[in-house]
Amino acid sequence: MTYGTDYKPIPAISATSGQGLEILPDLYSYNVRIVNICLVGHRYADNFVLVDAGMPGSADEIIAATEERFGANSCPKAIFLTHGHFDHVGSIMELVKHWKVPVYAYPLELPFLTGKQSYPDPDPTVEGGMIAKMSSFFPNEPINLGKHVQPLPSNGTVPEMEGFCWVHTPGHTPGHVSYFRDEDGALIAGDAFVTVKQESLYAVLTQEKEISGPPRYFTPDWKSAWESVKKLEALKPSLAITGHGLPMIGEELSKNLKTLADDFGRIAVPDYGKYVGQHHKH
Ligand SMILES: [Zn+2]
Numbered sequence: 001m002t003y004g005t006d007y008k009p010i011p012a013i014s015a016t017s018g019q020g021l022e023i024l025p026d027l028y029s030y031n032v033r034i035v036n037i038c039l040v041g042h043r044y045a046d047n048f049v050l051v052d053a054g055m056p057g058s059a060d061e062i063i064a065a066t067e068e069r070f071g072a073n074s075c076p077k078a079i080f081l082t083h084g085h086f087d088h089v090g091s092i093m094e095l096v097k098h099w100k101v102p103v104y105a106y107p108l109e110l111p112f113l114t115g116k117q118s119y120p121d122p123d124p125t126v127e128g129g130m131i132a133k134m135s136s137f138f139p140n141e142p143i144n145l146g147k148h149v150q151p152l153p154s155n156g157t158v159p160e161m162e163g164f165c166w167v168h169t170p171g172h173t174p175g176h177v178s179y180f181r182d183e184d185g186a187l188i189a190g191d192a193f194v195t196v197k198q199e200s201l202y203a204v205l206t207q208e209k210e211i212s213g214p215p216r217y218f219t220p221d222w223k224s225a226w227e228s229v230k231k232l233e234a235l236k237p238s239l240a241i242t243g244h245g246l247p248m249i250g251e252e253l254s255k256n257l258k259t260l261a262d263d264f265g266r267i268a269v270p271d272y273g274k275y276v277g278q279h280h281k282h
Helices: 059-070 092-099 107-112 130-137 201-206 222-234 250-262
Strands: 019-022 025-030 035-040 049-051 104-106 149-151 164-168 177-181 186-190 239-242
Touching: 019 059, 019 186, 019 239, 025 059, 025 239, 059 092, 059 149, 104 107, 130 201, 164 222, 177 222, 186 250, 222 250, 239 250
Parallel strands: 104 149, 186 239
Antiparallel strands: 019 025, 025 035, 035 049, 164 177, 177 186
16 A cells, blocks of 8 residues: 655644544544544444545544544444545555555545546645645645455445445545435535635634535536535435534535535636636536
8 A cells, every 4th residue: 555656744724623523423523634534333332434534644643533432442344435635545544554444435536546546636726715725735646555445335335334325426526425324314525515615724724614615626527516516415414524614414504505506606616726617607
């Protein structure tokens, strides 16, 4: 296993870094510097899973947060990825080595996880703020998990994560998925949409809540991104844990997600940037 040659720690941190939130008895979200990971399973249960793998250099912190919730030497059954951006796979090699567990991702994401294909360059010129401007330093080369990563089952189920299905939500990346539990409407959205203006350093520092499209500097396909938000809105989720920002629940979520799905061109799509064509605004 290897990280990309441009792999490095990124000096950005939010007000909620290091904080965990129990959203439901079996749904725990933990903020690693500027990105959320999610632990699915009841406290002290021995069958639980991890969704996404945090920032570069945060493996010890993720293991500590996991042991804090599930007990000493606890180990997830598997790691599920929403996508392979550096801030979602930043510590995955160390975690796989430590826990010896399989990693799952959507088939279209596998080239970025097996060393075959780089993500498009981040766009530091995109409309937004300081994080967008910093984004030229963000790693975009593929990591190589080799045989440790495998495709999600094609029938929509999620092994070891009972009750959840995966939903293909491309746009931010080609193989981006969100995880949804029909029974109670719980959604782990990844970066299909987020609840903080991720391009703005101020918003990221304060974690001011605001429904937003996927992080702009890393989103090359705005048309698919809009379709994906419509797809998630149609599921009528009751709560959402997003890759960035605080969880959104109940009416606050349904109202905001409807507004985003209806008005994505104005709210989410940047006014300018190298991956934006005029036609995407309408
Ligand atoms: Zn991302």
